[in-house]
Amino acid sequence: MPPDDNDYTKITDTNAIISVKEIQPSSLETVDFAFYDFMNDTMNLRAHTNKGWKEVPIVWSTPERAFLSKHKGEPPLFDTDNTVIYPIITIERMSVTKDTNRKGAYWGASSNLVDPVRGGRITLARKIKADKTNNFAIADNIKEWLDISGSDAGGVGNITTRTPGRQAYYPIKDNKKVVYETITMPIPVYLSMKYTVTITTEYAQQMNELLSPFATLGGHINSFSIKRDGHRFETFLQGDFGTTSNVSDMGNDERKFEAKLNFEVLGYVIGEAPNGERPKLVKRQNAVEVKIPRERVILGDIPDYIDNRGFYRD
Numbered sequence: 001m002p003p004d005d006n007d008y009t010k011i012t013d014t015n016a017i018i019s020v021k022e023i024q025p026s027s028l029e030t031v032d033f034a035f036y037d038f039m040n041d042t043m044n045l046r047a048h049t050n051k052g053w054k055e056v057p058i059v060w061s062t063p064e065r066a067f068l069s070k071h072k073g074e075p076p077l078f079d080t081d082n083t084v085i086y087p088i089i090t091i092e093r094m095s096v097t098k099d100t101n102r103k104g105a106y107w108g109a110s111s112n113l114v115d116p117v118r119g120g121r122i123t124l125a126r127k128i129k130a131d132k133t134n135n136f137a138i139a140d141n142i143k144e145w146l147d148i149s150g151s152d153a154g155g156v157g158n159i160t161t162r163t164p165g166r167q168a169y170y171p172i173k174d175n176k177k178v179v180y181e182t183i184t185m186p187i188p189v190y191l192s193m194k195y196t197v198t199i200t201t202e203y204a205q206q207m208n209e210l211l212s213p214f215a216t217l218g219g220h221i222n223s224f225s226i227k228r229d230g231h232r233f234e235t236f237l238q239g240d241f242g243t244t245s246n247v248s249d250m251g252n253d254e255r256k257f258e259a260k261l262n263f264e265v266l267g268y269v270i271g272e273a274p275n276g277e278r279p280k281l282v283k284r285q286n287a288v289e290v291k292i293p294r295e296r297v298i299l300g301d302i303p304d305y306i307d308n309r310g311f312y313r314d
Helices: 028-043 065-069 130-145 204-215
Strands: 017-019 046-049 052-055 058-060 088-097 121-128 146-149 158-161 180-186 189-201 223-228 231-237 243-245 257-269 282-285
Touching: 028 058, 028 088, 028 189, 028 223, 028 231, 028 257, 046 204, 189 204, 204 243, 204 257
Parallel strands: 058 088
Antiparallel strands: 017 121, 046 052, 088 189, 121 180, 146 158, 180 282, 189 257, 223 231, 231 257, 243 257
């Protein structure tokens, strides 16, 4: 028998991976967190207050007031009489649109409704399955270099090795029966998501300090990228900052300046999140050989051989 190694596969690197990518699931929350991380970490907005050069808190406008009232982190959101401390920045997701004019890299009719497991998927990684490829190579060598002749009382032939000079000989040859393992994932579905960032301050100086980073964001272009869990989403800042104030009213209302910045994020989702029945990743192996057995015994024919050389289906 040939040695139990991979010499007969003609594959020098048995762990060779043709292409591999590690990717985390992407959902609507992934895009939300990516936008929040960009505002909170990348922008890192600060302004002058009566306590010095301080970080401006960034919050989602969707949480319940009961949740916000229990906020004890830094910087604080409320003073001792539960009044909102300015300046503050809020983020709100305004809309989610499945725009057919922005299909992204992968688009077309998906067959996931017909075949939930196999339909609507793309290849994520593909590698050689070395052990099964080696098994096919060894099986081919046994068929070619072993001789089954004669028979004993039980009707089983004698197995002898075709070896020149009594030396076992299994020449290395090209193995065309290569087994690949392919990993697939659902096709990304692209969405257009719009966010509104509201900046509220007490003084014009604070508003100018907070608007300046947005005015210079991206230079003379209005696009940039945000990232989360290995995903990258292209983002566009609208040109109108929409600044308003109540300074001219001269009333008893609280003095404040407000600016609304509109962003559009070209995000995508992969899979149906917790509501999906499809597996996130599917592993498949290709077929390298097709065999059609002879079914002559079903008609009562006498086999041509009395040993195990005949491949019959009982």
